[in-house]
Amino acid sequence: MAGKPLKIGVLAVQGAFREHRQRLEGLGAEVREVRLPADLEGLDALVMPGGESTSMARLLSDFGLWSPLRDFHASGGAVWGTCAGAILLAREVEGAPPQFGGHQDSLGLLDVNVRRNAFGRQVDSFSVPLKVDGLETPFEALFIRAPVLTDLGPDVQPLAEHAGQVVMVRQGRVLASAFHPELTLDPRIHALFLDLVQETRQETAPAV
Numbered sequence: 743m744a745g746k747p748l749k750i751g752v753l754a755v756q757g758a759f760r761e762h763r764q765r766l767e768g769l770g771a772e773v774r775e776v777r778l779p780a781d782l783e784g785l786d787a788l789v790m791p792g793g794e795s796t797s798m799a800r801l802l803s804d805f806g807l808w809s810p811l812r813d814f815h816a817s818g819g820a821v822w823g824t825c826a827g828a829i830l831l832a833r834e835v836e837g838a839p840p841q842f843g844g845h846q847d848s849l850g851l852l853d854v855n856v857r858r859n860a861f862g863r864q865v866d867s868f869s870v871p872l873k874v875d876g877l878e879t880p881f882e883a884l885f886i887r888a889p890v891l892t893d894l895g896p897d898v899q900p901l902a903e904h905a906g907q908v909v910m911v912r913q914g915r916v917l918a919s920a921f922h923p924e925l926t927l928d929p930r931i932h933a934l935f936l937d938l939v940q941e942t943r944q945e946t947a948p949a950v
């Protein structure tokens with residue numbers, strides 16, 4: 743990577759954050775684990791990993807992270823959510839557990855509805871070669887109790903579909919994927935995200 747390395751935070755309250763860290767460092771980014779609001783200081787972007795979105799939502803409350811994450815995005819930070827991370831980004835979450843009264847909090851940074859566990863229990867986990875906008879050859883995508891993205895707002899661009907369902911989108915400086923690029927060794931989607939961060943950092947940089 744030319745110039746100063748990008749500073750990327752990985753939300754590290756729960757889930758597959760170590761694997762994201764490895765992929766991003768492999769591409770030359772400077773990575774910091776984020777657990778507290780102060781950890782967001784000075785970052786160019788944040789990755790929210792897969793895991794269990796209900797547990798992650800509870801931990802975001804415990805660590806006082808809801809508003810700081812919204813502020814981080816509002817002040818120009820790029821954000822990428824994978825699987826549970828994508829669920830946390832959505833405007834609306836469908837399929838919250840009944841003990842939550844059918845409601846699950848989310849950040850609302852992505853103008854989509856997200857349907858949890860959308861590929862059914864019998865196929866909790868599978869891998870498929872996925873055509874992704876911006877990649878020349880298919881990406882072997884690993885889906886683990888994955889959600890799908892529905893009811894896309896006008897500014898949301900679909901980047902990949904599986905079985906007729908949208909599984910990856912971009913809206914400005916927000917990226918979301920229902921699958922887990924961090925759990926395979928192919929770094930191309932992490933590289934796409936770093937390109938997005940670079941591009942949006944230039945757009946939001948203060949004029950000097």
Ligand SMILES: NC(=O)CC[C@H](N)C(=O)O
Nearest residue numbers: 792793794795825826887
């Ligand atoms: N692999 C994952 O991140 C699974 C997400 C999980 N189904 C949830 O709703 O949080």
